[in-house]
Amino acid sequence: MCAMTSDTPHVSLDSLDVLWFQVAGTICNLTCRHCFISCSPTNKSFGFLSLQTVENALQESVEQGVKEYYFTGGEPFLNPALVPMVERTLPFGPVTILTNGTVLKDEWLQRLKTAVENSTYSLEFRVSIDGPDAERNDPIRGDRTFDRALQGIRKLCEFGFLPIITMTQTWDDSENEAVLSQFRQVLRSVGNDRPRLKILPRIRIGAEAERTCGYGEFERITPEMMEGFDQSQLLCSYSRVVTDRGVAVCPILLDSPDALLGSTLKEATEDFPLAHGACYTCYQFGSICTNPSTKRQDHG
Amino acid sequence: MSKGKGEPRREVFALFGGVYSNAPALQAAIEDALQQEATRFYCLGDLGAFGPHPDRVFPLLHEHNIETVQGNYDDSIGNGLDDCQCGYTDPRDNHFAQISYDYTLRKTSEANRKWMRDLPKEIRFEYAGLRFLLCHGSPRRTNEFLWESTTSTAFLNRLADEYEADVILATHTGLHWQRKLSDGRLFVNVGVLGRPANDGQCCVWYTLLTVEHNGNTAPRLTVEFRPVHYDHERLAAEMRSEGLPDEFVETILTGWWTTCMEVLPVKERLRGHF
Numbered sequence: 001m002c003a004m005t006s007d008t009p010h011v012s013l014d015s016l017d018v019l020w021f022q023v024a025g026t027i028c029n030l031t032c033r034h035c036f037i038s039c040s041p042t043n044k045s046f047g048f049l050s051l052q053t054v055e056n057a058l059q060e061s062v063e064q065g066v067k068e069y070y071f072t073g074g075e076p077f078l079n080p081a082l083v084p085m086v087e088r089t090l091p092f093g094p095v096t097i098l099t100n101g102t103v104l105k106d107e108w109l110q111r112l113k114t115a116v117e118n119s120t121y122s123l124e125f126r127v128s129i130d131g132p133d134a135e136r137n138d139p140i141r142g143d144r145t146f147d148r149a150l151q152g153i154r155k156l157c158e159f160g161f162l163p164i165i166t167m168t169q170t171w172d173d174s175e176n177e178a179v180l181s182q183f184r185q186v187l188r189s190v191g192n193d194r195p196r197l198k199i200l201p202r203i204r205i206g207a208e209a210e211r212t213c214g215y216g217e218f219e220r221i222t223p224e225m226m227e228g229f230d231q232s233q234l235l236c237s238y239s240r241v242v243t244d245r246g247v248a249v250c251p252i253l254l255d256s257p258d259a260l261l262g263s264t265l266k267e268a269t270e271d272f273p274l275a276h277g278a279c280y281t282c283y284q285f286g287s288i289c290t291n292p293s294t295k296r297q298d299h300g
Numbered sequence: 301m302s303k304g305k306g307e308p309r310r311e312v313f314a315l316f317g318g319v320y321s322n323a324p325a326l327q328a329a330i331e332d333a334l335q336q337e338a339t340r341f342y343c344l345g346d347l348g349a350f351g352p353h354p355d356r357v358f359p360l361l362h363e364h365n366i367e368t369v370q371g372n373y374d375d376s377i378g379n380g381l382d383d384c385q386c387g388y389t390d391p392r393d394n395h396f397a398q399i400s401y402d403y404t405l406r407k408t409s410e411a412n413r414k415w416m417r418d419l420p421k422e423i424r425f426e427y428a429g430l431r432f433l434l435c436h437g438s439p440r441r442t443n444e445f446l447w448e449s450t451t452s453t454a455f456l457n458r459l460a461d462e463y464e465a466d467v468i469l470a471t472h473t474g475l476h477w478q479r480k481l482s483d484g485r486l487f488v489n490v491g492v493l494g495r496p497a498n499d500g501q502c503c504v505w506y507t508l509l510t511v512e513h514n515g516n517t518a519p520r521l522t523v524e525f526r527p528v529h530y531d532h533e534r535l536a537a538e539m540r541s542e543g544l545p546d547e548f549v550e551t552i553l554t555g556w557w558t559t560c561m562e563v564l565p566v567k568e569r570l571r572g573h574f
Contacts, residue, residue: 015440017455065458068450093452094565122449122565162566194574196562292389293450293565 004258009226010271011236017067018239018290019057019265020251023049023082024073025244030100032141033211034130034168036203036278037254039074046074046254047244051081055088057242060265062092068294072098072251083108086123087115096124096291101152101163102145109159124291125156125163126198130170132182140170154190164196164291198292201285203252203278215277225283226274233286234279236272240265251289252278308514311427314338315434315507317471318371320494321351321404322504326360328530329493329506336508336526342423344471345371345436347416348404349384349397350494351535352542358412370419371436371472372443376401377408378416385443390562396545397560403544424465428513430521433465437472446470446489448477449567456487467521469509474498474557475568476505476525488523495548496555498572503527503555 025046028039037046061069069089076082076097089095116123127149131137134146141149156163165187171179180197187195204214231237241248246260247268253259253276261268274283282288314333319326333341343366348354354377361368370378372385384401388394408416421442423434438444439459446456460468460481468487475498476491491497491505505525513519536552547558556573564572 062452062454065452065454065461067452067455092454094450116567120449121452122447122567124566160570162570194561194569196569291450291565292562293445293447 004273004275007223008273008275009221009223010273011231011234012271013240013269014232014237016061016064016238016240016265016269018070018235018294019061019066019068020070020072020239020241021049021054021057021085022046022073022241022243022248022251022254023054023071023076023079023085025049026254027074027078028100029075029078029103030142030145032130032207034140034170034202034208036206036208036252038206048079048081049085049242049244051084051088053242053244054081054085057265058089058092064265066093068094068096070096070098070251070289075100075103077103077105077108083111086112090115090119090121090123094121094124096126098126098128098166099152100141100145101127101129101149101156104152104155106155106159109155109161113159113161123161125161126166126291127153127156127163128166128168129153130167132179132186136170136179140168150186150190153187153192157191162192162194162196164198166198166200168200168202170202196292200288201281203281205252205276205278206255215280219277219280221274221279221283229283234274234282235287235289236274236282239289240268250282252282306514306516308512309428310510310512311340312336312338313509313511314341315469315488315490315509316341316343316366316493317476317490317506318346318349318373318474318492318494319343319357320346320349320492321354321357322494322530322535323351323353323356323360324530324535325493325504325528325532326357329504329526329528330360330364330366332526332528333506333508338508341366342434342469343368344434344469344490345369345419345442346373346471346492346494347371348377348408349373349400350544350548352538352544354404354408355412358415367423368419369423369434369436370416370421370442373401373404374416374419375442377405378413378419380405380413386560387443387445388560388563393560393562396547399545400548403542428511428519430466430511430519431464432467432469433463434469436470438470439463439465439468443472445473445563446487447473447565447568448475448479448489450565451479453479453481457482457485460485460487467509469507474560476507478523484518486521486523491525493528495551495557498557498568499555500573501527501555502532502553503529
């Protein structure tokens with residue numbers, strides 16, 4: 001929920017380094033109970049991107065010197081144009097696909113493998129699983145989703161990809177090491193002998209606000225908190241998201257009316273007010289949406 | 301002595317990346333560069349870390365008048381910060397990095413720390429009408445990783461525009477690579493002397509950049525990544541006797557990285573063994 005006041009700090013777009021494509025909108029084959037934009041098979045608040053929209057944005061992004069591209073949803077692989085979109089993007093820069101790993105087809109992976117072999121750039125897969133066993137994962141992501149995602153990881157490894165596993169933390173901090181250790185064992189059992197794991201914080205909006213609770217009114221970024229803070233830690237200072245309804249500030253706040261900033265990248269450069277509870281989580285954890293290879297440091 | 305317009309001229313630049321206290325590799329690289337007729341020598345920072353006896357690096361830099369950029373490690377050691385600002389996210393990486401950092405901080409003299417404190421964040425000069433920019437990570441941030449597989453050409457062109465440079469030279473990632481940019485401009489990650497390039501070879505790497513010009517046509521730039529062979533077994537023995545992590549010693553002896561894997565993009569990661 002937005003809580004804009006006259007004191008709310010604003011963040012400028014300092015450098016458009018990262019461009020997101022909301023390729024599947026809010027459409028997903030799963031209905032995860034913690035999804036911050038409440039994706040589901042029936043949530044069509046945001047729809048599929050067309051190949052033409054992606055190509056237009058790519059052209060604009062090259063002019064602006066974008067460094068890397070992320071494809072998300074919903075479940076990106078539900079969009080029938082995803083594979084051609086990635087094939088068109090890889091000549092321009094690195095691509096990361098955020099997937100739930102449950103709908104992967106050999107034919108798509110073979111094409112993507114060929115595309116990345118012919119590219120200078122990396123193609124990263126980030127597979128979401130919310131724990132190292134079905135007992136933790138399935139109550140959040142749905143029945144049998146643990147086994148299905150694990151099969152997806154096995155398939156990715158068979159094609160020579162080395163996915164990053166992302167898990168939303170629904171357990172106590174003290175359990176992190178045990179969870180990671182168990183996860184490494186599980187991943188080795190499906191042929192992933194170099195586990196890459198990333199723990200994400202819960203974003204308490206959308207479905208997650210219903211499952212647990214949303215942000216309190218004091219969980220907001222204040223001007224005092226921004227004093228001496230390196231704002232380049234915040235995604236909104238170096239990124240924008242292309243959706244079928246225009247360009248949004250970040251992939252987390254899509255449901256907020258103020259998130260849509262314009263119809264093109266050039267129109268979406270205005271400063272953004274950090275008026276949301278989710279901004280507070282972004283502030284606390286920093287760069288939660290980007291990969292470790294491009295994580296921004298708060299020194300230097 | 302100045303030469304007339306139209307007369308061919310040639311300058312060879314020797315560019316050394318992170319030294320990581322590997323003084324024998326720096327010595328070998330200097331000797332190799334001299335044999336290759338290098339006339340100008342630069343180091344892009346991160347003098348300490350990883351290896352033993354950090355103070356052994358500085359006399360070599362001074363003796364050969366090697367102009368040096370301040371790396372994140374030099375900033376940290378010079379100013380006595382709590383950590384190296386390497387930006388690892390994996391607790392295992394941070395554990396090993398901290399052992400190495402504490403050792404290096406303890407073993408670096410106050411005179412050398414002061415020298416590092418005063419190093420510039422970048423070096424700029426012009427040669428043959430080309431604007432050179434030497435930095436550690438990227439022109440905009442000392443500890444930014446510019447990996448080959450995650451850095452678009454469009455982005456590098458933007459950096460060259462914004463920072464008004466025709467040739468950008470950086471290090472920090474530990475892996476050497478180059479990219480031709482628009483309008484004849486160039487980006488080079490010069491590699492590092494401190495540890496092997498995660499390719500199963502025990503050598504380390506530096507860069508020779510040759511500029512040929514005659515005043516009439518556009519200067520010709522040639523990049524050569526040079527392998528440096530040195531007594532790596534002796535270095536490994538010294539690392540062991542100084543109590544540095546076995547994981548680091550293994551990298552020196554095998555050429556494969558054993559730590560800092562999490563920050564690698566997938567393409568670079570798949571080329572390695574771990």
